[in-house]
Amino acid sequence: MSDRTENQTADTLVPRHVAIIMDGNGRWAISRGLPRLAGHRAGTENLRRILRAAVEFGIDYLTIYAFSTENWGRPPEEVHGLMRILEDVIDRELEELHQEGVQLRHIGRLERLDPKLQEKVLSAIELTRNNKQLVLNIAFNYGGRDEIVHAVQCMIRDGISADEVTDELISKHMFTAGVPDPDLIIRTSGELRVSNFLIWQAAYSEWYITQTYWPDFGKEELRKALDTYAQRDRRYGGLSEVVGNEVHAG
Numbered sequence: 001m002s003d004r005t006e007n008q009t010a011d012t013l014v015p016r017h018v019a020i021i022m023d024g025n026g027r028w029a030i031s032r033g034l035p036r037l038a039g040h041r042a043g044t045e046n047l048r049r050i051l052r053a054a055v056e057f058g059i060d061y062l063t064i065y066a067f068s069t070e071n072w073g074r075p076p077e078e079v080h081g082l083m084r085i086l087e088d089v090i091d092r093e094l095e096e097l098h099q100e101g102v103q104l105r106h107i108g109r110l111e112r113l114d115p116k117l118q119e120k121v122l123s124a125i126e127l128t129r130n131n132k133q134l135v136l137n138i139a140f141n142y143g144g145r146d147e148i149v150h151a152v153q154c155m156i157r158d159g160i161s162a163d164e165v166t167d168e169l170i171s172k173h174m175f176t177a178g179v180p181d182p183d184l185i186i187r188t189s190g191e192l193r194v195s196n197f198l199i200w201q202a203a204y205s206e207w208y209i210t211q212t213y214w215p216d217f218g219k220e221e222l223r224k225a226l227d228t229y230a231q232r233d234r235r236y237g238g239l240s241e242v243v244g245n246e247v248h249a250g
């Protein structure tokens with residue numbers, strides 16, 4: 001057994017931050033002869049399950065892609081339905097999430113949402129801000145490029161000079177400031193693309209793609225994703241620790 005394997009504790013094998021592109025709700029519904037919104041509702045039910053499993057598996061940060069800056073291009077009824085779902089989730093689930101120690105955060109732009117919904121999101125964030133069990137980071141009206149545009153605008157407005165711009169400074173101006181980069185990004189429903197999700201933060205994330213539609217992606221599927229992650233050798237452009245040790249020893 002290599003040093004590396006012996007030295008790894010269970011903790012280092014669990015990703016601290018998992019991000020999920022919850023895709024395939026529409027196809028899940030259509031395959032059952034249901035309207036697309038029924039798929040989004042089923043997807044929300046599933047989120048409940050995955051949230052519990054994430055706590056059980058020791059994940060600290062869970063970021064979920066719920067509505068992209070490009071999703072405004074869908075038919076108005078679907079956009080409206082997705083807004084309603086966010087509102088319903090806050091109305092129905094907030095108290096329980098709070099009891100369970102979930103800290104809610106939001107990434108993206110709230111400005112374009114209905115003022116009442118903005119208010120609900122902000123008060124949910126405020127209520128749960130000291131919770132420590134798990135951070136649930138909701139990407140809603142989020143786009144990775146929009147986030148970078150926003151960060152550049154903030155830096156210019158703050159009068160930051162060209163020489164002061166560093167990797168860390170850019171990270172501090174992202175919506176995700178203070179949150180570690182995702183270790184693992186899961187995409188359900190089989191699409192092999194980023195779809196404008198965490199494009200800055202995903203520089204060295206591990207990816208896990210499954211054909212399963214999001215409403216069917218249950219606890220056992222999450223376990224499988226985590227097991228796969230635990231086998232990965234994250235090299236960050238260097239050499240694996242085992243090879244590195246051999247090189248040093250030689």
Ligand code: IPE
Pocket residue numbers: 022023024025026027028066067068071082189
């Ligand atoms: C993901 O499911 C949820 C959102 C994008 C809001 P989709 O609605 O994209 O489902 P498919 O990809 O059409 O099946």
Ligand code: IPE
Pocket residue numbers: 021022023024065066067068071191193195
């Ligand atoms: C990505 O899914 C956005 C969310 C899951 C919220 P999409 O269904 O919008 O992505 P594309 O259009 O297939 O790339």
Ligand code: MG
Pocket residue numbers: 023024025
């Ligand atoms: Mg989709």
